[in-house]
């Protein structure tokens with residue numbers, strides 16, 4: 001860990017400080033689809049904070065994540081570090097993307113199987129000229145070390161690693177440019193439970209030392225509770241409840257959140273689907289429940 005990476009608590013804005021990410025009235029519609037995949041979603045994230053995004057399969061979580069990353073079209077406003085992303089041209093967007101990174105469920109989605117992991121971690125460092133070219137190999141070694149891998153592994157290829165190690169490599173690549181936000185879409189869902197816990201611990205550790213914020217999507221509500229400061233619950237493209245994670249999990253206000261939490265305890269997998277929520281709870285005009293103090 002380098003000293004300049006340490007974020008002091010003074011660097012964190014207090015209540016009322018500028019949001020790192022502000023998504024307002026986000027709507028996503030896929031070509032040919034009957035309705036909107038995401039409908040009027042508003043979320044915000046403070047520097048150094050983790051917002052968990054939960055909801056059943058198809059509720060629109062990845063669509064929100066991909067919109068924030070600018071990977072597909074959406075309407076509404078996405079402000080990152082005070083800049084409206086939709087108004088940016090290609091060049092400034094590239095600079096922004098250095099500060100806004102991602103980790104997905106399948107590290108193969110971000111790792112090239114034909115390139116050594118060292119080259120892949122080095123690539124963004126070179127493109128963004130993070131340091132003089134001769135210092136890049138040392139930087140790569142340092143990044144591997146920070147994610148708990150032997151720097152000597154830089155010469156190997158992705159297929160030579162386990163799933164957990166590959167996710168560590170993806171994390172090393174993501175943190176190389178010192179991002180202020182990492183969008184994590186089910187980063188641990190494909191991993192064994194014990195490996196899952198190690199990756200979560202690594203992400204928490206990196207957050208403590210660098211002050212990075214996470215928009216964190218997972219189906220596993222235990223993982224969400226462990227890592228999130230606040231949580232937003234999605235249902236059919238909308239956010240139905242949001243608040244501090246302990247408050248929402250201990251005292252869910254919205255019937256869908258209650259059903260989602262009940263489903264986790266449900267012994268019969270068949271009844272975990274289609275939570276019994278009357279549609280009127282998520283019809284337009286119904287305000288999302290906000291529990292507790294919101295920043």
Ligand SMILES: Nc1ncnc2c1ncn2[C@@H]1O[C@H](COP(=O)(O)OP(=O)(O)OP(=O)(O)O)[C@@H](O)[C@H]1O
Nearest residue numbers: 030031033037055056057058059060061062063064
């Ligand atoms: N590329 C696409 N083209 C058309 N429809 C899509 C596309 N991607 C997602 N959808 C639809 O948009 C809705 C939201 O999907 P999304 O992938 O955002 O959900 P999710 O909450 O991430 O689900 P999961 O938990 O299964 O990953 C779904 O109805 C899905 O079928």
Ligand SMILES: [Mg+2]
Nearest residue numbers: 061062063185
């Ligand atoms: Mg998804």
